[in-house]
Amino acid sequence: MQLIYAEAVSIVLGLAAHAVLPRRALTGVLLLPAVAGVAGAIVWVGLTWAQVAQGGPAMWLASLLAAALSAVAVGVPLRASRHRADESRLAAA
Numbered sequence: 001m002q003l004i005y006a007e008a009v010s011i012v013l014g015l016a017a018h019a020v021l022p023r024r025a026l027t028g029v030l031l032l033p034a035v036a037g038v039a040g041a042i043v044w045v046g047l048t049w050a051q052v053a054q055g056g057p058a059m060w061l062a063s064l065l066a067a068a069l070s071a072v073a074v075g076v077p078l079r080a081s082r083h084r085a086d087e088s089r090l091a092a093a
Contacts, residue, residue: 002055003044010040010067017071023079026086031078032071040067 014036018024021032043066047059 003041003048006040006044006060006063007037009064011037013040013064013068014071017068017075021072021075021079023083026079026082027075032075035074036067036071039070040064042066 011033014033015029017036018027018029018032040063043063044059047062048054052059
């Protein structure tokens, strides 16, 4: 049951990353929340299989940290590469 709450918080962290990171117009609104949600779920389920205490602070911290870091790790380089590609197309035109 707590997986649902962790997923909701992970998606909100992804939305926050979309809003905070620069060049937000270069990616869709749902990309970073989806990445954060998947990362949070994978870590949560992995820790469940590893028999970490359900709902303990270690499980929450690891899954939410993975969600936030994955959203930033995908968002920053993706937006930078799209910006470079746009600049090179504009320079060529």
